[in-house]
Amino acid sequence: MSRTKKNQKKRKKKREKRKKSIMFKKILIANRGEIAVRVIKACREVGIASVAVYSDVDRASLHVQMADEAVCIGPAPATESYLNMDRIVEAARATGAEAIHPGYGFLAENPEFARRLEEEKLVFIGPNSKALALVGDKIRARQTMEKAGIPIIPGMKRVLKDISECEAEARRLGYPVMIKASAGGGGKGMRIVSSEEELRPGLEAGMREAKAAFGDESVYLEKCIEDPRHVEFQVLADNYGHVVHLFERECSIQRRHQKIVEETPSTALDPELRRKMGETAKKVLKVARYNNAGTVEFLLDKDKNFYFLEVNARLQVEHPVTELTTGVDLVHQQIRIAAGEKLGLKEEELSQRGHAIECRIYAEDPSKNFLPSSGKILYLKEPKGPGVRHDCGIYSGWEVPIYYDPILAKLIVWAETREVACQRMKTALEDYVVLGINTTIRFLRDVISHPRFRDGATTTSFIKNHFDGWKEEGASEDLLRLAVAAAAFSDFSRSQAGMVEAATPVKESYSPWKTLGRWRIGGKS
Amino acid sequence: MEFEFLINNVRHKISLEKKEDRFFIRHQDKLLEADIEAISPNMFSLLVEGRSYLVYIAGDKEKKYISLGSDLFIIQKPGEEVRGIDRGEDRLQKEKPVITAPMPGKVIKVCVAENEAVRKNQTLAIVEAMKMENELKSPIEGVVKKIFVADGDLVDSEKPLLELEAPK
Numbered sequence: 001m002s003r004t005k006k007n008q009k010k011r012k013k014k015r016e017k018r019k020k021s022i023m024f025k026k027i028l029i030a031n032r033g034e035i036a037v038r039v040i041k042a043c044r045e046v047g048i049a050s051v052a053v054y055s056d057v058d059r060a061s062l063h064v065q066m067a068d069e070a071v072c073i074g075p076a077p078a079t080e081s082y083l084n085m086d087r088i089v090e091a092a093r094a095t096g097a098e099a100i101h102p103g104y105g106f107l108a109e110n111p112e113f114a115r116r117l118e119e120e121k122l123v124f125i126g127p128n129s130k131a132l133a134l135v136g137d138k139i140r141a142r143q144t145m146e147k148a149g150i151p152i153i154p155g156m157k158r159v160l161k162d163i164s165e166c167e168a169e170a171r172r173l174g175y176p177v178m179i180k181a182s183a184g185g186g187g188k189g190m191r192i193v194s195s196e197e198e199l200r201p202g203l204e205a206g207m208r209e210a211k212a213a214f215g216d217e218s219v220y221l222e223k224c225i226e227d228p229r230h231v232e233f234q235v236l237a238d239n240y241g242h243v244v245h246l247f248e249r250e251c252s253i254q255r256r257h258q259k260i261v262e263e264t265p266s267t268a269l270d271p272e273l274r275r276k277m278g279e280t281a282k283k284v285l286k287v288a289r290y291n292n293a294g295t296v297e298f299l300l301d302k303d304k305n306f307y308f309l310e311v312n313a314r315l316q317v318e319h320p321v322t323e324l325t326t327g328v329d330l331v332h333q334q335i336r337i338a339a340g341e342k343l344g345l346k347e348e349e350l351s352q353r354g355h356a357i358e359c360r361i362y363a364e365d366p367s368k369n370f371l372p373s374s375g376k377i378l379y380l381k382e383p384k385g386p387g388v389r390h391d392c393g394i395y396s397g398w399e400v401p402i403y404y405d406p407i408l409a410k411l412i413v414w415a416e417t418r419e420v421a422c423q424r425m426k427t428a429l430e431d432y433v434v435l436g437i438n439t440t441i442r443f444l445r446d447v448i449s450h451p452r453f454r455d456g457a458t459t460t461s462f463i464k465n466h467f468d469g470w471k472e473e474g475a476s477e478d479l480l481r482l483a484v485a486a487a488a489f490s491d492f493s494r495s496q497a498g499m500v501e502a503a504t505p506v507k508e509s510y511s512p513w514k515t516l517g518r519w520r521i522g523g524k525s
Numbered sequence: 526m527e528f529e530f531l532i533n534n535v536r537h538k539i540s541l542e543k544k545e546d547r548f549f550i551r552h553q554d555k556l557l558e559a560d561i562e563a564i565s566p567n568m569f570s571l572l573v574e575g576r577s578y579l580v581y582i583a584g585d586k587e588k589k590y591i592s593l594g595s596d597l598f599i600i601q602k603p604g605e606e607v608r609g610i611d612r613g614e615d616r617l618q619k620e621k622p623v624i625t626a627p628m629p630g631k632v633i634k635v636c637v638a639e640n641e642a643v644r645k646n647q648t649l650a651i652v653e654a655m656k657m658e659n660e661l662k663s664p665i666e667g668v669v670k671k672i673f674v675a676d677g678d679l680v681d682s683e684k685p686l687l688e689l690e691a692p693k
Contacts, residue, residue, distance in 0.1 A: 201648065208633065208651075209658055256657070363655075371627050372655040378583035378590060379567050402629050406655040430595035435583040442597065475596040480532065481557070483591045483598040485550045486569055486580040488528040488541045489561050490589065495526075 023339050024048050024098045024123070029063070030088050031103030034393030034409050035315070036063035039101045042331035051095045053088060055081035057401045062393050069095050076403045082106045083215070085113055092122055099123035099338055101331075105405060108314040109136050109183075110214075125338040127313050131290040135311035138182050139220055141288070145308050148287045150280060153299065153307045155222030163200055166221060170199055173223045179203060181210035182218035187257030189213060192224055227459045228299040230254070231266050231306070233281035234322045236333055237291045238343040245278040246326050247352050249295075249318055252458045253447060255370050260440065260463075261447060262318035263357040264325050267418070267456030268300060277306055284308060293319075293334045317410065320389060321356035324414040355421040356414045359429065359444045363406040366443035367471050374402045378436030383428040387414045387421075400437060408439065418456070422448055442472055530589075531601040622689045624661055626680040630654030634676055635687070641669045643689070650674075650686050667691045 027043050028051040029036045036052060040063060043050040052067035057076040064070045071091040074081035081087070083106055092100055100122055102108035108126065111133035117124040126132065135141045139158050146152050154173060159182050160166045170177045170193070179202050181189030189210035193202040203219060211217040234246040250266035251259040269277070281296035288311065295316050297309040319330045328345065337343065364370040380396045392409040394400070400408070411428055415421040429445040447453055450466055475483070527540045539552045550557040560572040571578040581592040589600040626632075633651040637643055648660045649669070670690040674680060 205651070205658060205660070212653070368627065369659075371659065372630075372657060374629060374654070376585070378585060379581055381581060402654050404655060406657075433581045433592045435581060435590035435592060435597075436585065442595070445595065472597075475594075475598070479594055479596055480537075480598070481550075481552045481555065482571060482573065482578055482580070483593050483596075483600070484528075484530055484532070484537045484539050484552055485541065485548075485557070485559065485561075486571065486582055486591055486593065487530055487589050487598075487600045488526075488539050488550070489548065489563075489569060490582055490584075491528060492526055492541050492543075493563060 024335070026051060026068075026095065026097045026099075027125070027335070028053065028088070028092045028095065028097035028100045029067070029103065030082065030100050030107055031105070032058055032061060032063055032082065032393070032404065033407060034391050035103040035317070037066055037393050038391050039103060039331055040066050042329065042335065046332060046335065048335070051091065051097050053082070053091050055403075057403060060398060062395055062398070071095060076401065078106065078403065079215075082404075085116055089116065089120055089122070092120075097122070099125055099335075101125040101334070102314065104314045104317055109312075111136055123338050125292065125334050127290050127292050127294060131288045132313050134288050135290065135294070135313050136183060138180060138310055141310065142308075144287060145284060148283065150284055150287070150308045151306065153222050153225060153309070156220040159218040159220050160203070163203060166203060167196060167199060169221050170196065173221065176224040176226070178222045178224045179206040179219050180222055181206065181214060181216075182220055183210065183214040183216040187254070189219060190257045225299050225301055225307070227461050228252075228301050229266070229268050229459050230259070230297065230309075231268065231277065231300045232295050232297040232312070232316075233278055234316075234319070234330070235281050235285050235290075235294050235296060236330075236337065236343060236345065237285050237294065238337050239291050239340060240342060241286075242343040243282045243285055244343065244345050244347045244350060245281050246322050246328060246330075246350060248274060248277065249316075249321055250458060251318060252460050253453075253462050254460055255366075255463050259318065260360045260362070261357065261444065261458075262321055263355065263418075263421070264321045265352055265355065267458070268304070273304060273306075280306070280308070284311060292337050293330055317360065317407070318358050320391060320410065320412040321358050324356040324389065324412060325352045325354055326350055327353070354414055354416045355418040356412060357421050357425050357448075358410055358412045359425060359448070360407060360440070361409045361411060361432075361434075361444075362440045363400045363408050363437050364440055365438040366440050366467075370440075372402070372406045373438035374400045374406075375437045376400075377434060379433065380435075381431075381433035383411060383431040385424075385428065385431075387424055388428050389413070394434075408434075419454075422454060443467070443470060446470070529603050531603050532598055536603060622664055622691075623685045624649055624663075624687050624689065626652055626682055626684045626686055627659060627661070628652070628654050629682050630659075630680060632674050632676055632678045632680055632686070633658060635672055635674065637669045637672075637687070639669055639672055643667060643669060649689075652680065652686075661686065663689065665689060665691050 026049040029039045040050045050067045052063045052070040053073045054064045055076050073087040107113040111129045114124045114129035114132050142152050156169055176192050176194040179191050189206045191202050193199050206219045207217040229252045231248050231250055233248050237243040248266050249262050249264045251262045253261035284296045295312040298306040299309055300306045363373045365373050376399045382390045389412040394408045413421055413424040415424050426448050432441050530537045542549045548559045548561050562570045564570055567583055569580040583590050591598040630652045633653045635650045636648050643663045645666045646662045649663050650661045652659050667689045670688040672687045674686050
């Protein structure tokens with residue numbers, strides 16, 4: 001064998017070795033709540049050990065219970081725990097984890113974190129830091145995509161320097177305008193401003209929120225497209241330039257610019273538009289030299305024009321609807337891509353089957369403008385049944401802390417048709433019991449039951465148009481009576497069981513409460 | 526055995542008598558016969574006139590929470606109506622509305638000063654909980670009489686933040 005041939009063979013071997021993936025033995029999940037639980041389950045399924053990290057107030061959280069190992073990384077405020085890179089890297093080192101899954105939120109889209117892990121020779125289960133920096137900087141992303149011929153929404157091409165410059169820009173775009181956090185996502189820091197008077201307070205609030213949520217207060221302005229739909233495409237890209245999209249998710253049902261109901265397929269797309277948007281989404285990730293799972297968000301206007309909005313460089317909250325309709329486990333895919341495997345999926349082999357809907361269950365009071373509601377979950381009954389998936393981060397007896405995002409769980413259903421999926425979702429929501437704190441469950445039931453939702457007339461102003469000032473409908477007289485009877489029975493059986501101090505005199509008392517004295521549920525006294 | 530409860534501030538008197546295995550329930554002018562089975566301390570099965578109902582129940586010191594047929598009932602003991610009910614709109618209608626924290630959280634910013642004149646719907650303070658800012662707006666046109674908190678304070682639900690005064 002000649003020398004050159006030998007060298008060639010050597011090089012080829014080397015190349016193959018580099019491409020050959022070595023699956024991780026242990027993954028650290030730098031997140032909490034339902035998404036941490038979701039990733040821990042995926043790790044377990046593929047035989048990888050999991051490490052949970054938690055703050056002081058999360059010691060009793062579900063993700064800590066479920067992981068193989070758990071490390072406390074600091075006090076309750078996220079900046080001192082879930083956003084603390086040093087502590088998370090230390091935890092990975094101490095436990096010997098080779099890779100870190102960031103979930104969504106917290107450090108998931110922080111290029112600094114991705115870069116840090118690259119330096120530390122830890123694998124970030126997400127895009128490379130350069131691509132992350134590009135798509136995470138909404139202004140630079142807009143510029144790059146515009147250059148590549150991707151349609152974008154008219155707006156500022158750089159972050160605001162001072163407020164008067166912003167005022168001029170807003171006048172140029174014409175009100176209403178949208179304030180957006182440059183580092184943003186998830187609606188944090190985002191707001192619509194409809195007049196010059198509202199601009200300054202809006203900018204200040206947006207900057208504060210952006211600073212608190214992302215540690216970066218940069219904001220910019222965009223023309224506000226009225227009553228659009230929010231349609232996004234799930235994309236997977238491996239480390240070797242192979243890119244596939246896994247179709248769309250329609251996420252127009254929002255409150256405070258945050259999605260609460262998502263579904264796929266979208267009722268607004270036909271096969272041709274779907275193909276066009278899917279190809280554009282793939283192009284966006286190729287232009288950004290992006291790898292791992294990403295979502296390309298578009299706004300779709302009334303005339304079916306679509307505009308590139310941003311890339312969500314992470315696993316999305318709403319990823320399960322894609323999983324249920326394509327049969328692809330996105331977390332498994334993320335792990336395999338991060339481990340260096342080639343994408344095993346081919347575009348022409350992917351298809352959507354049936355219809356999936358997700359409802360986000362938040363600890364909020366929908367009748368009070370979605371005010372967060374913390375407190376103890378006194379009782380939880382999860383909905384079950386064919387085609388019902390519940391990605392859950394809570395349990396009976398758990399206290400919801402005030403420090404973090406109020407998402408508790410996600411309810412996802414699948415069925416052959418949209419109509420059946422809606423029915424299935426409604427039934428599952430009715431079958432879902434959370435006692436002790438306010439949740440969005442009954443609000444979501446009413447959303448899913450709404451005739452306009454059933455028609456598929458879902459635009460981003462749906463909640464504002466149809467559910468402004470929503471109040472729960474009162475129950476029927478008969479049900480009310482039975483509820484009162486159940487309350488009475490509960491006290492009755494407790495007094496029978498001698499669990500109440502000072503046994504209740506039956507007839508003498510007009511109100512048993514007055515004679516009961518102190519009483520406690522299951523108390524020791 | 527007689528009981529009294531409050532639901533949405535309405536008093537409900539109910540009597541429950543057990544005869545053999547059945548319960549006789551009298552509520553308002555209705556008499557019901559029910560077979561009640563406690564499946565667990567949090568779950569009762571009710572059979573009433575042949576119909577089956579599943580009740581989920583849990584309680585803390587002040588309230589019982591009951592889920593029945595996808596409806597939720599929050600049941601209080603009588604005597605609670607004075608406390609905690611007189612909030613929101615009623616109080617805001619008064620001459621000197623007190624703005625209270627709507628949930629436990631942190632005061633991000635008090636946007637006004639004492640003796641400052643405010644418009645209706647002007648933002649008075651911003652309270653943050655669960656990473657979401659909530660702007661508290663003035664329910665009236667008037668003057669800020671007193672401010673009870675400062676930027677950065679942690680506040681409990683219902684804690685007074687500031688007091689307003691309507692113009693005379």
